[in-house]
Amino acid sequence: MKNQSLFDYLLHLGDNSLILGHRLSEWCGHGPILEVDMALTNISLDLIGQTRNYFQYAAEIEGKGRSEDELAFLRVDRQYKNVLLVERPNGNFAETIARQFYFDSFHKPFLEKLQASQDEQIAAIAAKSLKEVTYHLRFSTDWVVRLGDGTEESREKMQDAVEEFWTYTADLFKATDLEREMVKEGIAVDVEQMKVPFMEHVEDTFARANLKLPDFEPMQVGGKEGLHSEHLGHLLAELQYMQRAYPNMQW
Amino acid sequence: MSMVETNHKLWEIVGRVKDPEVPVLTVLDLGVVRNIEQSEEGIIVTITPTYTGCPAMDLIGNNIRKVLNQEGYENVKIKLVLSPAWTTDWLSEEGKKKLQSYGIAPPVGSTTDKRVLLGEFDEVTCPYCHSQNTKMISQFGSTACKSLFKCNDCLEPFDYFKCH
16 A cells, blocks of 8 residues: 555554543443543543544545444454553543543644644644543543542542553653654654653643652553553453444444 | 525525534534535535534434435535634524523633633623523533533523533
């Protein structure tokens, strides 16, 4: 395929949103309060909508007649290119918030840059998504502050959660060969440069939330190249169940 | 009919389609129809999504096709474009009034107003008693485009169509 790299990059972008969106959908009906349940599923819906945009475009670029659904439901785990952070299980509410907060703190400045992509369709998807992600970041930031600056118990849980996911943030900022190639073509964002705005927001929020920044270096990488944790396989088993059991079924 | 007259008629027909979630608004009030053109292959209606994940968009596309088919226009293609991204600034003034009387507070000011984007929604007016003494309960409401508010005076909860 002529545009294999562009196709792969679109899968990477779509997979981040798809996997995080699926994780958040697991909260449906289980949120600690009604408003939070609705917020998490609203965010899930936004992310899955973004995925559709990326996958529809990827399917067009590939030009083999595959649909967005085939890309979402009929690949195997090693073909998914999402970052490790988004496949982590939901855990308790503080853990879900920590995962969301780290991703949103990366996602917003990332989309701000992606709006300037030389690829017009990617730029359009980024501009559209950015409006929604601005709300996501505000939601997750507010909850980090509320839990961190809350009771002794909520602070402890929030602190544990930000420590637990810290190591997976490495994957966000480690550029793959594919990303470097796409940066050269003016299509992708240089993720290494995203660390600065990410850290600014994280440090500022933790200061307001009375939380300590973890004192170790994030290390876990590989998701973007298909090297996932065991959690992704379980997630995909559920995500793909209907299409695997009843091929081509439609709602 | 001349091209201009035909085009006028097409807009009138498409304008009969309502937003399935907020049925007081037509798709024209909502500002999601960007263009209608006639070509040799048929009619192309260009629409833009409000929110990327909004499930109403597929239905809106289908309903536009249906209403045009009913009027005898056979080949209708719905084209989805993302750029320029939809904004609540495109809601018609008429649409904002309809929202208000339906019990949904219309978006305050322009999306370029940073205070609104930052969530300082202090000037949202209660659609029931028109008090400005209101409070945000949750940024995320019953659909992707709405936030949940409460009026501190009449105590009614209400939806706010959020700036976007």
